[in-house]
Amino acid sequence: MAELTGPGMSLLPASTNDAYGGMKAAAWGLTVIAAATIIPALLHIGLPDGGAGVIAGLDLTGAERTIISLFAWAGTTQLVWGLMLLAVSLRYRSLVPLALGLLTLERALHTWNMWGPKGSHLAGGHHPPEVWATVGSVPVLLILLAMSLRRA
Template sequence: MAALLPRSEPVAASASSRFLVLCGVLAVVPGMIHVFLPDGGAGVIAGIDLSRDAARTVSMFAWAGATQIAWGGMMLAIGLFHRALVPLALVLLLLEKTLHALSFWVLKPGDHHPPESYAVLVAVPVIALFLALALRRRG
């Protein structure tokens, strides 16, 4: 395991690294729901009508969940073991959530808004704040 996750130069834990660990957990848990819940959370959580093309919708949720689990694992590893990469991870997370917000509300708005569509509106400025804190510590 040491070859896969070598420790970087010691960097003190900061609020930003702890926040990234929290983000990792908040990615892995829904990812597991999307992969392992029978409907992937599409019906019971997101409230999507699965009466038409349920298999495709559930498959797309499982695909997204697999990505969430992998990305969440990466955030956990960076926040715990490779703290020098926290600003980079936060930039990528900010990009991801900004694109989610744009897709939900501007580029591809729909008449149904799952919980994530509202969560990203809160997440974007919070991530930006922790990114600014991480960059300030470096300067």
């Protein structure tokens, strides 16, 4: 498979060794993002309403069990993704550019889904806190991705 290369690091490294040459701040930024992914995941899994009502402020009337289940399912996926990000940021640093690239794509797609045609139908125009964090994370992730591809 051909490697995608940047100014200093490759996005798809030949191996998962510790030969990370990008800026360390990008790897530590990924560690912070991993924690910021794991903590809400645990809330979605552990809170009785998955955080849908008490955090997101969603009206659960009419589909309470479905909404709570969806929040728990999303939290489970979010937990696994967060643990993978943590492993990459602390141990498999040659994968930091790839993880930041995928995370940027994920957050950009979430932003589109939250603010695009699907998000415009939220009840009363209400946007939960995550919506604001997601839209703000895209430029930060792009900066971290650029830092990870730049030779330290």
